Amino acid sequence: MKSNLYLLFFALLFIALHSCDDKTYSQGERLYLAHCGNCHMEDGKGLAKLIPPLAGSDYLKLNPDKIPCILRHGQKGEIVVNGVQYNQIMPGEQYTEIQINNMINYINTAWGNDYPVTTITATKKRLELCNQ
Amino acid sequence: MKYINTFVFLSLLLLICSCGQKQTESLPILGKKKIVEGIEVDHQIPDWTFLNQDSLPVTNKDLADVVYVSDFFFRSCPTICPKTMREMKRVYTEFKDNPQVKLVSFTIDPKRDTPSKLKQYASNLQVNVNKWWFLQGDKEETYDLALDYFNTAYEDEDVPGGFNHSGKLILTDKNGHIRSFSEGTDPEETPKLINDIKTLLKEYNTNEK
Numbered sequence: 001m002k003s004n005l006y007l008l009f010f011a012l013l014f015i016a017l018h019s020c021d022d023k024t025y026s027q028g029e030r031l032y033l034a035h036c037g038n039c040h041m042e043d044g045k046g047l048a049k050l051i052p053p054l055a056g057s058d059y060l061k062l063n064p065d066k067i068p069c070i071l072r073h074g075q076k077g078e079i080v081v082n083g084v085q086y087n088q089i090m091p092g093e094q095y096t097e098i099q100i101n102n103m104i105n106y107i108n109t110a111w112g113n114d115y116p117v118t119t120i121t122a123t124k125k126r127l128e129l130c131n132q
Numbered sequence: 133m134k135y136i137n138t139f140v141f142l143s144l145l146l147l148i149c150s151c152g153q154k155q156t157e158s159l160p161i162l163g164k165k166k167i168v169e170g171i172e173v174d175h176q177i178p179d180w181t182f183l184n185q186d187s188l189p190v191t192n193k194d195l196a197d198v199v200y201v202s203d204f205f206f207r208s209c210p211t212i213c214p215k216t217m218r219e220m221k222r223v224y225t226e227f228k229d230n231p232q233v234k235l236v237s238f239t240i241d242p243k244r245d246t247p248s249k250l251k252q253y254a255s256n257l258q259v260n261v262n263k264w265w266f267l268q269g270d271k272e273e274t275y276d277l278a279l280d281y282f283n284t285a286y287e288d289e290d291v292p293g294g295f296n297h298s299g300k301l302i303l304t305d306k307n308g309h310i311r312s313f314s315e316g317t318d319p320e321e322t323p324k325l326i327n328d329i330k331t332l333l334k335e336y337n338t339n340e341k
Contacts, residue, residue, distance in 0.1 A: 039214045047214050049256040
């Protein structure tokens with residue numbers, strides 16, 4: 001009887017671990033699809049010279065400090081991504097620090113992106129420094 | 133057992149027959165019919181005049197020799213427009229070298245989307261404005277026309293961007309009849325629309341022979 005319970009426990013643990021493994025940043029992905037995907041697209045490719053790509057974006061890689069601020073406060077004016085100039089207004093939104101952190105970790109690792117993931121502490125600090 | 137064989141045979145026959153019919157398929161005329169002086173008439177796009185991206189007036193009559201796909205959008209739209217425009221561009225790319233097909237996008241934010249801004253938008257979308265028109269006109273007239281093109285558009289402070297609207301891509305024939313449409317937000321519907329454009333063109337090309 002006892003060994004059966006053990007077996008069940010390990011089976012459940014196995015399943016639980018696996019389901020976590022599947023999607024590392026599932027909240028980030030959900031938020032991305034709901035708030036960002038309409039413009040940056042599900043595949044992160046953006047649209048022509050209107051909406052910059054996030055997939056393979058040098059801007060994401062080079063400006064980790066700016067990304068949390070852009071998500072919260074939006075982006076206005078010219079911006080150069082992968083050598084192409086864009087000038088489209090992006091609205092910001094009152095996301096929580098955790099949501100912003102999860103979204104960044106999703107876009108930094110999705111579509112073959114291999115950019116460093118961040119922590120909530122780091123995101124919090126970056127948000128405090130916005131507009132400075 | 134015998135019955136099953138007969139059933140299979142009959143269904144196969146039915147299938148073959150329905151396939152045969154498909155080859156001579158023509159697209160239906162969509163929309164609500166109207167009764168005018170006792171005669172039933174099909175839904176037809178009313179006459180319109182808008183400014184194009186070069187500030188020149190164009191009308192629906194300028195589209196009488198082509199079939200065209202249209203949508204309603206605005207430049208600063210943070211919701212469905214980029215997706216809808218991506219699907220419009222798929223259609224554009226598919227028929228890039230076919231002069232019988234044009235694309236027409238109406239702005240629902242004429243105050244901010246002036247012709248010069250629309251020209252810039254087209255250039256950023258990397259499309260040729262001779263093939264894909266970006267039109268600006270009276271706001272109320274645009275909202276009324278949107279309904280004729282099976283779309284809704286109205287100002288709404290409560291939605292992101294300030295305008296509430298739908299993102300259908302509408303296929304109109306040379307007589308101003310709507311023959312097919314797709315949801316611009318669903319990329320899986322675009323191939324069917326492209327196919328319907330080809331069917332419609334075939335209709336014209338066989339009639340002209």
